Amino acid sequence: MTVVDEKGSGEYRSRVREWLGAHVPPPTAGLPPAEVLRIAKEYQAALFEAGFAGITWPKEVGGQGLGPAEQQVFSEEAADYDLPTYPLTIGMGMCGPTLVDLGTPEQKQRYLPKLLRGDEVWCQLFSEPGAGSDVASLQSRAERTDDGWVLNGQKVWTTNAQWADFGAVLARTDPDQVKHAGITMFIVDMHAPGVTVRPLRDMSGKSPFNEVYFDDVHLPADGAISPVIGEVGRGWQAAVTMLGHERVSIGASRPSRSNSLGFDAVLALARREGATADPANRERLAELYAHERALQLLNARMRQETQAGRPPGARGSVAKLAGALQLRRAIAVVGELAGADVVAWDPDDALSADVAQGINSAPASSIAGGTNEVQHNIIGERILGLPKEPQVDRDIPFRQLKVGTQGGAR
Amino acid sequence: MTVVDEKGSGEYRSRVREWLGAHVPPPTAGLPPAEVLRIAKEYQAALFEAGFAGITWPKEVGGQGLGPAEQQVFSEEAADYDLPTYPLTIGMGMCGPTLVDLGTPEQKQRYLPKLLRGDEVWCQLFSEPGAGSDVASLQSRAERTDDGWVLNGQKVWTTNAQWADFGAVLARTDPDQVKHAGITMFIVDMHAPGVTVRPLRDMSGKSPFNEVYFDDVHLPADGAISPVIGEVGRGWQAAVTMLGHERVSIGASRPSRSNSLGFDAVLALARREGATADPANRERLAELYAHERALQLLNARMRQETQAGRPPGARGSVAKLAGALQLRRAIAVVGELAGADVVAWDPDDALSADVAQGINSAPASSIAGGTNEVQHNIIGERILGLPKEPQVDRDIPFRQLKVGTQGGAR
């Protein structure tokens, strides 16, 4: 049961549809990393040549200068495909738009066209071991030198760092300020000496993330192009801008066709297990569908409202949270349908393997990009206007704060 | 499916069983209030004469001076009956034990024997419109006079005030202290001039509670018997003592036989509706049973641990919370079983009426005696030892605090 929004027609849509039909390569999942990267770059270059890269980005940086309507058409048409652009998503969805908002003319000129063409890959370096939900408690530091800055620290959960050419990194530049001040966002050359990227193995056994270590990494500030995004000491504001792009990016993404906990996949599992005749299972499947479909309709309504001039804003958190909770619901349902078939399975049983992989990676959705708890806070405070909790770390210089598990009793 | 713990035998148990069999009157539900009160007092007097009143209370105040084992036997045997003692429960379960703990010899002598015999009825006056979960924010005040105190203020949710002879009331005696200090617990004569008791209608349409208004009520302190329970300014400590007795009182109570949302009643409803053949309903009933039975077993285990010298302490909150959540679960199940039969029913359909009454009074369990939210805090802080939230009202004189909805924007 695949449900997609109605699609209109129109000249732009026809062009998009035709181009995608002719150019999207077969899925790259399972190929060696180097191949995945090569195919992504080739596809993006072709997209750029065809005039479909950066649809809403300004023309002067290589974008198309079009509006959300065209972006929407492209997204709708692209939803039928498994695009190969995974290595480029952070750059396209977060770093690029932030540079469009905050970059100097020189920065835009230097970085954005190559980003758009897929020549250069970007990553985003915010999270640290001691700074998860509380990003602003980060401890990486950048200190001024004669000819720029020197960067030290550790980042985690860095998607795409393994093939990135550049990164947008947050570092503390003044620990005597309170925690949200004294942070600056920099552009770091990921090939510079002192940058170490290590894959981070997640609980499902895969390594989609990295740890990144900076040891005396030099950020040159003596040329025409500053390494600072926005202003020195206003890195938090730059981060908020970037996280806004992240939320939109997550909110707009549709459930993947290959989501092994999506309704289509769960129904296929139910059929294989011969479990669809039991009235209780039928109720469970209906309930699962209802929540998935309600979320699709909410996303569709928010897109329509955006087109009508009312962007979703913090309501992106509603969709993000609902998506995470839906995976928990699905885990319960697949257990009912398959029982021990998702506990242990024949090596060639791809369906059970997919579902088990879904069970073991589902927690990421409730943690990454802001935990469910943080999303609840955002909804309560920024949408409903409920009062914040007492803030205990607002007025204290960062140097004096305890962060992460520093000083913990164990 | 009624499940009771095994009952041993023994001489004490035989005596209890025999006495109860001969003396418990028919259920008083539905009788006029005056009748209910008369029957309660008669029963209690007979209980007292038979030597079963105040089993664990000291002999010098009229109790039996026995241990928890005898109390346990009595409770087990009494569980088969619908005892008529409802009007006396607050006195027996809370005020009396608190006077045993904190009363002066004169207070004990004056009040406890009559309480135990059922001659005098007690109520407890803590909650106020602005002080619910946060009892210590109470605003009723008692001011010293030449010959005692004068009491003013409003109390709510006062069970049994309509037939009470005395009340244990918390009032603020020093608003310049921080909120938990400056409170004193008093004995108030509920027949004194200036005491007004008004029934409070709850959402189910019944009036089991009262509002109580005190207008210049004189609390005489010129005789031998002080109106103060514990010490002046230490009313909060006295309240904690009394609330401890309350929790034990709630925790020890078994689900009433007549609970229309209990498993037995829900199964009877399912049978009437012909709903037990549907596999999904069978699962729902099993799930409902499982949670009810697990709670019974938890209570049984805590009783055994108490006998072995490890009292439940704050774990009473676990049982209290679970009982409230079980009612919510039951509401969902009865809806599945009965559909519109619990939306509207023939006037003579007592089963539907009972279930609907259960639906409409269930929220009380999640609010009264400490909301679910408060129980969660107690479990998290007092059992798991998790840190408290920042306290914003600890060090400020009560006079300067905002409480309830005072000064709210609307």
Next chain:
Amino acid sequence: MKLVLDAEQEDLRSAVRRLLADRSSPATVREVMASERGDDPGLWKSLADLGLLGLVVPEDFGGAGAGHVERAVVLEELGRAVTPTPFFASAVLATDALLALDDDAARAELLPALAGGEKVATVAVAEGGGPWDRTGGATTATERDGGWRLDGTKTPVLAGMVADVVLVLAGTPDGPGWFAVDAAADGLTRTALTGLDPTRRFARLAFAATPARRLVSADPGAALDLVADLAAVALAAEQVGVMQRALELTVDYAKVRVQFGRPIGSYQAVKHGLADVYSAWEHSLSVLRHAAWTADHDRAGLPLAAALARTYIGPACFEAGNAMVQYHGGIGYTWEHDAHLYYKRAKSAQLLFGPPSAHRARLADRLGI
């Protein structure tokens, strides 16, 4: 697919909200729900005057010729105000039934009176608390002396005590049939039922050789399905209104009620609970808009969209009512506070057309599972 309202539809909402602020204030609701009749004839006339009773009735029959999206807007507002009114019985169930059947004479006779508010009608299909029975249940219609007579019992019947006309589904020798019965007909006994929700009245209707007029219908079962699906959309709208108001009032209270020195809305237990209610409301609103749109523009998609609305919104709405009582604490548990009206309306709406399991089962059927 259009999931947002246009300016005209927003104007309609404002007009209805103004009317209800005036004629269905909390104080009025209290008065009306305590009255013997259980609804307010003055409000009924106002609803008729504004054209709201005949919103989906074609102009030829005295209606406004508008659509289900518009009717949903009205129902959201009626839900917001927990207004006691036979609107759902008359302007939804009975009106939809007359439109779904094929009886031009009955339409011409009844629809103008319903749209104009001169008559109140209802539909009698249920025979107990379960889902609607397509066969007419145990109620039978027999032809005698050139006319039809009904025997059987229908319960619960929405607005059954105040309805002037009752549209009944009954079994005939040639399958289920629809019948119109005059409330004053011989052999019709109406008994007021006791109800969980004081803002909604029901009756049991017993028919004993009650004279009835058979209504022309090419496919009475299909007509029933359509009526049920449109009722699902309408009820969803009411529930979305109930949720929204319950949420608003509770958020307002959580901002001003102080315990332990802070507004209770600053505590995560309350904040996150209300965030969940908000999330469920946003989802429900989307599901509703989609269902109402399909009712107007995609009848083939309606059965699925309607079953989705019943499945998703029923429990979501009750959670909102439950949260309203819970986060108001003691005051929310009193009769004087309005929280219980939302709690009870939410629960009665959830179960009105049978148990939630029946809705999930129907959704599964319609998904082809």
Next chain:
Amino acid sequence: MKLVLDAEQEDLRSAVRRLLADRSSPATVREVMASERGDDPGLWKSLADLGLLGLVVPEDFGGAGAGHVERAVVLEELGRAVTPTPFFASAVLATDALLALDDDAARAELLPALAGGEKVATVAVAEGGGPWDRTGGATTATERDGGWRLDGTKTPVLAGMVADVVLVLAGTPDGPGWFAVDAAADGLTRTALTGLDPTRRFARLAFAATPARRLVSADPGAALDLVADLAAVALAAEQVGVMQRALELTVDYAKVRVQFGRPIGSYQAVKHGLADVYSAWEHSLSVLRHAAWTADHDRAGLPLAAALARTYIGPACFEAGNAMVQYHGGIGYTWEHDAHLYYKRAKSAQLLFGPPSAHRARLADRLGI
């Protein structure tokens, strides 16, 4: 009914906890679960030396002659430490099966070897992910040349790759029968399965005219039911241990992990979530103690108590594992942190003997619904 442990039982717990602290530390668990064999023969010997493998085996057969309450204590500790071990297959399933059957010769031959740790045994009943089939499923046994031969496939079989002896339920011309198969027998093909939980190994066992020894049993189906009920109690014990440790570790972390200037355990979202896990653990422990007591003292009450344990504890345990990952945040999602071992053990335990719905259905049956 006794729901608290006595001093001797607490001593047993301490001894096992000491052993596992020494021989099944987190680092050792990592090593063992990555090994080809998937369990630690050294630990196995220690368990045997302490008499833990034969806890419920009568002394006549080389066991300790203790009861299910004691075995539950051991399993709680094995669960706490998420120890990879064939204990459940050999000291629970196979041991219970031999005791439930009526084959004195097999008992005399096998039980001392199992209790002494010289052999590992398992039981092969499941043929797919659903609940156990009392008939033996599609696996058949035929008598040929004076002996029995098995044909069919059993999967998943706990510890199926390392077991020396497999007790198989198969259909015979005269109903279901139990058979003992040597792991080295001709015509037995064992395939290692891929698993969700790295601390628990399974195999698929294919029988093709595999020689087997028929075990004497007056009522093979009743024996299976008893084995299943005792397995439910044993698994509940493991799950209670998993929950308890998951809770402890998470509470400890919540006290020291600071975000936004406060330990995360001071936030109600985390505090209340952990309170719910604690509550579920307290309930689960009570249910377990009761079930273990009935296994020893009230066999008539065992079927109900066992079904209750499966129904209540399965989801409660998974919630504890899920909360452990969630409240550890990013670090809890890494392979290096132990949270995922508890999450996966909890999920695999929940589904090991078929879907939760099957357990609820069995509970309903046993309640006479």
